[in-house]
Amino acid sequence: MKKRTTEPDALLRHTTPCRQKQAKEYLKGQVPGVMAHYAPDAVPDPDEGWVESDETVHRLAHWREEAIY
Secondary structure, three states: OOOOOOHHHHHHHOOOHHHHHHHHHHHOOOOOOHHHHHOOOOEEEOOOEEEOOHHHHHHHHHHHHHOOO
């Protein structure tokens, strides 16, 4: 009998081994998502998606200008 794959298991099969622990913790709700990391003051809006404060936008724009890539 074939074991039915759950959605998190299916997602982890496509995740590189070095990121699987982080992905498991995220799926359990134990770590913040990307938006919570880069824009902790962002709020979800049903029409606009994630809406960041002006301060966050300016901070990220400055970081992007100074990045060495």
